[in-house]
Structures are given as structure tokens and as C-alpha cells.
Amino acid sequence: MNRELTRREVLLGAGALMALPALPAWATAPVPQAGRVAVAKCKTYGPELLPALSKIFDQLGGLDRLVKGKTVAVKINLIGVRSQRLGSALMEDTFWTHPHVIGSVVHLMGKAGARRIRVVEGPWSSPETLEEVMLSMNWKPQDILNAAGNVEFENTNYLGRGKKYARLMVPSGGLIYPGYDLNHSYEDCDVFVSCAKLKEHAATGVTLSMKNVYGSTPVTIYGEGAGVDEPSIRPHGGRGGTFHFARRMPSKSAPQQIDMSLPKDAGYRIPRIVAELCTARPVHLAIIDGVKSATGAETNYGSPNRPQAAINPGVLIAGTNCVATDAVAMAVMGFDPMAVRGTAPFVSSDSMQQLGESLGIGWRDPSKNEVAGAPISEVVFSYTAVRDRILAAKKKA
Amino acid sequence: MALSTESIPMRWPAGPLDIARRKNEKGFTADTAEVLGKWLDPATLAVVKGTPVNSLVVSWAEGLPEDAAQQQALKPLIEKGRQAGLDFVGVIEGKADRTAAIAAAKSAGLSAVAMDGDAPASAGIAVIPRNGHTQMRWTANSPVMGVSNGVWPGIPQEMVPTGGPTSLPWVNSNAAVVRIARALAPGKSVWIEFDPPQGAAQPAEAYMLAVADTASFGAGWVISLDDALRADLAANKQPAVDAWKKVTGMVTFFQQNKPAGTYRQTGPLAVVSDFAGPDWFPGEEAVNLLPRVREPYRVIARSRAASASFDGLQAVYYVDQEPPEPLLRQKLIDFAKGGGTLFVPSKWPEPEGSPTEAEPYFLFSLRALGKGRLAVCKADRPNSYDTVEDIQTILSHRNDQLRLYNAPSMNFYCQASAQGEREVIHLLNYSRRPGSDGPLLFVKKPHRRARLVSPELAAPVELQWAPQEAGGAELSLPGIAVYGAVELES
Numbered sequence: 001m002n003r004e005l006t007r008r009e010v011l012l013g014a015g016a017l018m019a020l021p022a023l024p025a026w027a028t029a030p031v032p033q034a035g036r037v038a039v040a041k042c043k044t045y046g047p048e049l050l051p052a053l054s055k056i057f058d059q060l061g062g063l064d065r066l067v068k069g070k071t072v073a074v075k076i077n078l079i080g081v082r083s084q085r086l087g088s089a090l091m092e093d094t095f096w097t098h099p100h101v102i103g104s105v106v107h108l109m110g111k112a113g114a115r116r117i118r119v120v121e122g123p124w125s126s127p128e129t130l131e132e133v134m135l136s137m138n139w140k141p142q143d144i145l146n147a148a149g150n151v152e153f154e155n156t157n158y159l160g161r162g163k164k165y166a167r168l169m170v171p172s173g174g175l176i177y178p179g180y181d182l183n184h185s186y187e188d189c190d191v192f193v194s195c196a197k198l199k200e201h202a203a204t205g206v207t208l209s210m211k212n213v214y215g216s217t218p219v220t221i222y223g224e225g226a227g228v229d230e231p232s233i234r235p236h237g238g239r240g241g242t243f244h245f246a247r248r249m250p251s252k253s254a255p256q257q258i259d260m261s262l263p264k265d266a267g268y269r270i271p272r273i274v275a276e277l278c279t280a281r282p283v284h285l286a287i288i289d290g291v292k293s294a295t296g297a298e299t300n301y302g303s304p305n306r307p308q309a310a311i312n313p314g315v316l317i318a319g320t321n322c323v324a325t326d327a328v329a330m331a332v333m334g335f336d337p338m339a340v341r342g343t344a345p346f347v348s349s350d351s352m353q354q355l356g357e358s359l360g361i362g363w364r365d366p367s368k369n370e371v372a373g374a375p376i377s378e379v380v381f382s383y384t385a386v387r388d389r390i391l392a393a394k395k396k397a
Numbered sequence: 398m399a400l401s402t403e404s405i406p407m408r409w410p411a412g413p414l415d416i417a418r419r420k421n422e423k424g425f426t427a428d429t430a431e432v433l434g435k436w437l438d439p440a441t442l443a444v445v446k447g448t449p450v451n452s453l454v455v456s457w458a459e460g461l462p463e464d465a466a467q468q469q470a471l472k473p474l475i476e477k478g479r480q481a482g483l484d485f486v487g488v489i490e491g492k493a494d495r496t497a498a499i500a501a502a503k504s505a506g507l508s509a510v511a512m513d514g515d516a517p518a519s520a521g522i523a524v525i526p527r528n529g530h531t532q533m534r535w536t537a538n539s540p541v542m543g544v545s546n547g548v549w550p551g552i553p554q555e556m557v558p559t560g561g562p563t564s565l566p567w568v569n570s571n572a573a574v575v576r577i578a579r580a581l582a583p584g585k586s587v588w589i590e591f592d593p594p595q596g597a598a599q600p601a602e603a604y605m606l607a608v609a610d611t612a613s614f615g616a617g618w619v620i621s622l623d624d625a626l627r628a629d630l631a632a633n634k635q636p637a638v639d640a641w642k643k644v645t646g647m648v649t650f651f652q653q654n655k656p657a658g659t660y661r662q663t664g665p666l667a668v669v670s671d672f673a674g675p676d677w678f679p680g681e682e683a684v685n686l687l688p689r690v691r692e693p694y695r696v697i698a699r700s701r702a703a704s705a706s707f708d709g710l711q712a713v714y715y716v717d718q719e720p721p722e723p724l725l726r727q728k729l730i731d732f733a734k735g736g737g738t739l740f741v742p743s744k745w746p747e748p749e750g751s752p753t754e755a756e757p758y759f760l761f762s763l764r765a766l767g768k769g770r771l772a773v774c775k776a777d778r779p780n781s782y783d784t785v786e787d788i789q790t791i792l793s794h795r796n797d798q799l800r801l802y803n804a805p806s807m808n809f810y811c812q813a814s815a816q817g818e819r820e821v822i823h824l825l826n827y828s829r830r831p832g833s834d835g836p837l838l839f840v841k842k843p844h845r846r847a848r849l850v851s852p853e854l855a856a857p858v859e860l861q862w863a864p865q866e867a868g869g870a871e872l873s874l875p876g877i878a879v880y881g882a883v884e885l886e887s
Contacts, residue, residue: 081565081805083691083803083805084802085802085803085834085837087834088834088837088873127756127758128790129790132793132794135794135797136794136797136800138867138868138869140867158758233757233758
């Protein structure tokens with residue numbers, strides 16, 4: 001992954017960005033800082049998980065340095081229609097952050113002195129408490145709540161326990177929106193952690209620590225059933241109508257789209273929304289659960305060209321910078337972290353990592369970051385190869 | 398043969414009255430008229446020979462000039478049918494002279510007439526009350542109740558792009574009406590009428606679903622075929638014969654597996670209502686939508702609730718705006734005090750208990766009441782889906798006995814034998830085709846044995862329990878196109 005970019009790649013990359021009509025922050029965006037990323041082999045969610053996580057956190061400089069005495073918000077990933085699983089595979093073994101990963105992270109944070117740990121997520125369309133969402137999938141949420149002192153859950157699809165929504169502005173002025181109104185948990189924290197899954201996405205190629213932040217947006221404001229003027233009280237509908245396709249605008253009380261003529265293409269919009277969200281709500285620690293996962297994406301049911309399969313990459317990745325961490329994760333998945341639109345995994349979307357880099361979040365090029373732990377070459381698990389094997393088998397059949 | 402709970406009815410459109418009724422409809426052609434004429438021919442009775450169908454429902458009088466000709470034209474068909482052991486039921490509707498029509502029916506040898514309004518005191522023939530579901534006369538003196546406005550079950554095409562608020566697709570089903578009917582008129586047969594969408598030939602699976610959507614809940618669909626299928630059956634075309642065989646095979650399956658007749662409905666929640674007047678809509682919507690949030694429930698008529706067993710219930714949803722009678726109110730309050738959750742409408746006078754903390758978005762405010770809770774709705778006309786969603790959340794998934802995955806277009810319905818040693822979970826697939834992944838059924842308390850029975854299977858399939866780390870076990874089911882039932886034995 002440390003190879004030089006070809007002239008063609010440079011031109012393609014630059015061209016892709018030049019073609020983007022709105023990158024106003026380019027000239028003023030801060031120069032990305034080098035990130036530190038750690039990788040560990042971990043084949044199961046059993047006893048090897050906690051030491052593996054502990055080790056990669058140590059390789060990042062230690063959790064206590066980050067969380068001691070702090071309020072930590074851990075954004076997990078419970079997205080997708082939970083009644084639809086990949087065969088008999090459990091959601092946590094395919095598309096969701098595994099409860100043992102969540103519990104272990106919470107435990108280690110508590111051990112490192114975190115004052116309060118709030119596990120947050122806006123599960124698709126649902127008003128249910130996170131505890132109820134977990135119970136509906138036969139999890140034991142109490143195990144997570146008891147993994148450290150002062151742990152709580154919050155469904156951030158709506159106002160929740162807050163009195164008002166927190167307005168987080170995009171420092172550069174924004175690519176799609178100048179700012180976002182989010183549940184108070186994303187402001188009322190000293191440390192923000194994105195605890196994601198190593199997986200693909202139908203519209204944006206990959207869903208890693210950056211894309212996980214997309215789910216922080218409350219559907220009372222950004223959902224298909226959001227209030228027109230003010231946020232609805234109750235969450236209804238997914239975010240696709242507003243974010244993917246601009247079929248409707250967010251509630252008028254929230255910052256509105258900066259330019260109504262922007263493309264209504266999910267492959268254009270989502271990477272930008274994700275990148276700017278990651279500047280409005282910076283990620284201090286990115287954790288990616290790649291122990292078990294799935295090819296395809298949770299919304300790819302039955303797609304003949306992107307078949308889904310439960311897989312066991314057996315890897316954990318963590319980093320202090322979400323762009324750098326995602327870049328390493330892409331390399332682990334067998335993708336080129338420097339890939340641009342038109343190249344796998346960004347077949348029909350822009351690269352949110354590239355956009356994040358342009359906004360000054362971090363570097364995609366692993367050679368510009370410090371990568372510790374297991375060498376990437378030893379943990380590469382090609383998602384494309386799995387898909388190719390399935391397609392070949394289908395063709396043969 | 399007398400009309401009974403064993404009757405399997407089929408609509409038999411034929412003759413001048415049906416032609417007159419249909420001729421102003423869109424899509425009516427000379428071919429349609431020809432088929433309607435052809436089905437007067439007694440030879441067409443061969444269609445039902447060897448099938449479970451034993452009652453033919455014919456148009457009898459509508460107050461149109463064609464009434465007399467209709468009754469005359471049907472004579473040969475009725476005569477031959479009766480010789481073959483078939484019952485005939487004449488539908489009297491519109492502005493028909495009821496007394497004259499009933500007399501003509503009796504004289505023609507019909508077994509019964511079906512009509513709205515009150516039956517004449519001395520009809521001399523069985524009268525099936527036939528009304529729309531909101532006007533049913535549940536206490537009428539007839540072993541059969543006719544519901545005239547059922548819906549063609551399935552996933553309506555116009556709803557596909559939007560789906561339901563759960564992200565699960567919207568489904569049309571007659572289950573709610575049937576379950577309410579069976580609660581309000583226990584022991585009676587419920588016949589429910591609905592026609593296939595005209596203009597396009599329906600696949601056999603659509604008819605199979607129509608049978609299952611009513612029979613699995615203990616009712617009978619008055620089988621009604623589309624014009625194309627009737628034309629092809631009259632012409633003895635093989636694809637039509639094969640499709641018809643599948644439909645009657647489904648009917649036979651439910652005749653041979655009659656759980657609804659003897660098993661009791663189960664679930665941790667009871668919906669209590671009189672399902673009348675202004676209470677029909679919230680009651681029917683709750684019964685209709687609870688399956689979409691996967692919450693098993695029982696339906697209890699308010700008039701019987703005071704004497705009904707609440708054993709095994711975790712919650713009761715009292716729907717009606719009118720407060721319950723003192724005896725029932727006391728029973729409901731005692732139930733809550735004993736540890737249950739009682740959901741009541743906003744008009745519940747002087748709510749018992751003391752306020753307690755709840756999620757702010759809930760439609761219900763919660764009150765601690767003894768060992769249980771009283772949940773009082775905050776809205777006078779609450780959104781029906783939000784209501785059932787909140788009921789489920791307040792009940793908590795912690796108490797789920799069953800969960801269904803990989804089956805977005807399916808509903809399930811639970812029954813148990815009197816002693817509870819055998820349970821049946823009916824699974825209906827409203828998409829009429831198996832999903833890419835077979836359904837997964839989570840059962841909190843695994844049983845000694847589980848098997849899947851379905852008319853789609855040559856023989857019952859023994860199912861294997863897959864124990865789950867956090868408790869309970871899952872059953873991996875083969876793909877089900879229309880209907881299957883998981884039988885659990887303890």
C-alpha cells in the first residue's frame with residue numbers, strides 16, 4: 001500500500017475532486033494530521049477479544065490518555081432492517097457491531113477511568129430504546145451496562161433525554177449542509193468514539209468508522225417522517241428521502257442545504273454528508289469490528305451482482321483518526337485506500353475518505369500514517385474475492 | 398345437506414342477473430357474458446366434483462328486471478347440484494323484495510339465502526346475515542355469519558414503493574375481521590366474501606393465500622374465481638385445472654388440519670373491545686397492525702371480558718372510549734395490580750395509580766399500580782401504528798416468546814391446545830413467494846419437538862433447534878410461498 005501513485009491515478013483523483021462542484025474549504029482546510037492506527041488479528045468474539053482490543057488501544061498510546069475523567073460517547077452500528085438477517089447468521093456476526101466488542105470497549109474505557117460512557121445509536125427508523133433494540137435481537141444489554149460504571153444507552157434518533165438538539169456546524173462551511181442538529185449526546189461528550197463494522201455499502205462502497213457517524217443524525221429532523229418546520233416528537237422513516245435523494249429537506253429548524261441545485265445522487269451526497277459530519281463531530285477514536293462481517297451490504301438483499309455472504313476476516317482495527325483508520329480498513333478488505341469514484345469499492349460513489357482528506361481530517365495513504373500491530377499483508381481479507389467466488393459458483397450452477 | 402360449519406362455499410356467478418350486474422363494469426366483454434352464461438350449464442358442476450366445495454353461492458335477487466329470469470335460469474343447475482349433494486345459497490341484495498325472493502328460494506330448493514337486514518320472522522329457510530364488517534349482526538340466529546366486504550389478501554402493488562412504517566411491506570389481510578368476528582360470535586362459522594381483482598388472471602398462489610388468510614383463522618372464504626380462470630376451467634384447459642387443484646388442495650389441507658376450530662388463541666396481550674361504532678376503527682386497527690410488529694395477541698369481546706380468563710396474559714389493551722362496566726373495570730384494575738400492564742384510552746376516568754417515568758415520545762403516560770402498570774393514552778385519536786408500537790415497547794422484547802426473522806411479508810398467529818401441550822404457529826406469506834432466505838423462528842422456550850406442516854410440502858418436516866447463546870432457540874424453516882404451520886410439542 002506504500003506504492004507511488006501513478007500519473008493516471010493522480011489525474012483521476014484530482015479530476016474526480018475537480019469535478020465536484022462544491023469543495024469550498026479546499027484552500028482553507030487544515031492540513032491533515034498523521035494518524036495512528038493499530039491492527040490485531042482476532043478470529044472470534046471469545047476470550048481472545050478483550051486482550052486484542054486492549055493491545056491495540058495500548059498501541060495507540062493507551063485509552064486512559066484519551067478517556068480518563070471524561071464523558072465518552074460510543075457510537076455503535078445497529079443499522080439496517082433488523083428483522084432481515086443474512087440467512088441464519090446473527091446481525092452481530094454480519095452487519096452490526098458485536099455486543100462483545102461493545103461490552104469490551106466499554107469495560108476497557110471504564111478501566112481506563114472514563115467518568116461516564118454513553119452508548120449511542122439511531123437505529124433505522126426506530127423510536128425504541130437501544131436496550132429494546134438489543135433485546136429484540138436476543139442480546140443481553142445488561143452485560144454492556146454492567147461492563148463499567150456509569151454506562152447508559154441513548155437512542156439518538158430523537159431528542160431523547162436532552163432538552164434541545166445540539167447544533168454542530170461544519171468548520172469549512174459544508175459541502176451539502178453547513179451544520180447538523182443532533183441529539184445532545186454528540187455534544188455532551190468529551191470523547192467521541194465511532195465503533196463500526198468492517199463492511200460494504202450499497203451506495204457508498206464501504207461502511208467503516210466514518211460512515212458510521214451518518215447514523216448519528218436524528219430521523220425526527222432528517223427522516224422521511226420528520227416534521228416540516230420543527231422536528232417531529234417521534235421518529236418515523238429512514239434518512240434516504242432527505243440524505244440520499246433530497247426528495248425532501250430536513251425540518252426547517254435545522255441548517256438547510258447550502259445549494260439546492262446540488263446533485264440528488266446518493267453516490268454524490270452521502271460521502272459528502274459523511275465527510276462533513278466527521279468534521280462537525282470529530283471522531284477521537286475509531287474502532288472497527290472486523291472479526292466477523294458480511295460481503296455485500298445490509299440493503300443488498302438478493303442483489304445478483306453483489307452477493308452477500310457471512311465472512312470471518314478475523315481482524316480488529318482502531319485508530320486515532322477516522323480517515324486513516326478507514327484507509328487501513330479498506331486495505332484490509334482488499335481495496336485500494338486511494339481509490340476514487342469508478343474504482344472498487346467506489347463503483348458509483350465518491351470516496352468519503354478522499355473527501356475527508358480534502359477537509360483536513362486525515363490522510364488516506366497508509367504510508368503517511370503510523371500503522372502498528374499486525375501487518376496489513378497478514379490480515380488482508382478480500383471482500384471482492386469472496387464475491388467473485390460466489391458469482392463463479394452461481395454461474396457454474 | 399343442511400348448511401353447517403362444515404360447509405365450504407364457492408361463489409357461482411352465472412346467468413342473466415350476474416350479466417346485468419357486470420355489464421356496466423370496466424372490462425366487461427362478450428367473453429365475460431359468455432362465461433357467465435356457460436356457468437349456468439349443469440355440466441360445469443364437474444369443476445367442484447371431487448373437491449371439498451359443497452355450497453354454491455348464487456345471485457338470487459337484486460330488485461332488477463333480470464331477477465325472475467335468473468331464478469328460472471338457475472333451476473337446472475340447482476336441480477343437478479342438489480342431486481350431487483351440493484347446497485345452494487341465494488344472495489338477496491339491493492332493492493329486491495325480500496319476502497318474495499325468500500319464497501322463491503324456498504320453492505327452488507335453496508338451502509339458505511344470504512341477505513342484509515333482518516330476516517322475516519317465518520322465513521322457512523335458513524337466512525345468513527350478510528353485511529359489511531362494521532354492520533354485522535353478531536347475535537343473529539344463524540350458524541353462519543356472512544361478511545360481504547373482505548379484501549383480496551396480499552401486498553397491494555400501490556403500496557410497494559412506500560411500504561409500511563416498519564419498513565416491512567404493507568399487507569392486506571382479512572385476519573383482523575375474522576378474529577374479531579370469531580370473538581364476537583363464538584361457535585359460528587364466518588364466511589367472508591371478496592373477489593379477485595378483475596382484469597388480470599391471478600396465479601394459483603394468490604387463491605391459495607385467499608384460502609389460507611381466512612381458513613387459518615377459522616373462517617371460510619367464499620371462493621371466487623376471476624373471469625379468465627372460470628373461462629379456462631369451463632373449457633377444461635390444463636393450466637386452469639392444475640391451478641384449481643392447488644386451490645382446492647389448500648382447502649382440503651385446512652379441512653384436515655382444523656386447529657382453529659379446537660385450539661385457543663394465545664399471546665401475552667389481549668385486545669378487549671366491543672368493536673362497534675366509534676370503537677371499531679381503533680379496535681380493528683390494533684388487531685390488524687399487531688401482527689406487523691410481531692406481537693401475538695388474543696381478541697376478547699368486551700361483553701365476555703368480565704368472565705374471560707386472563708391467565709398467561711402480560712397486558713390488556715382496553716380499546717373502547719366508553720369506560721368498562723364496574724365489574725370489568727375492577728377485573729382490569731386487579732389484573733394490573735397483580736403485575737399486568739393495562740392500556741386504556743385517554744377517556745379513562747380518574748386513572749388509578751401514581752405517575753411514573755416513561756419515554757417522552759410514548760403515546761401513553763405510565764402509572765405505577767400495585768405490582769403492575771396503568772398506561773393511559775395521551776391522545777384522543779392516536780395513530781394506530783404508533784399505538785401498537787408503543788404497546789410492544791412498553792411490554793418489552795424481554796418478554797418475547799417468539800420472534801420471526803427473514804420474513805418481512807409474513808404474519809404469524811399462535812394457538813395452543815386446551816392444556817397447552819401443543820402449540821401451532823401459523824405463518825402466512827403475503828408476497829406469495831418464498832424469500833431468498835428461509836424464515837427463522839426464535840422460540841424462547843424450546844419444546845420437545847417441532848415440525849413444519851404445509852400444503853406446499855409432501856410431508857411434515859421435522860425442525861432442528863439451534864440453541865442461542867443468550868437463551869432460547871431458533872428454528873430454520875424452508876422457504877414458504879403461502880402458508881405453513883410450525884407445530885410445537887412439549
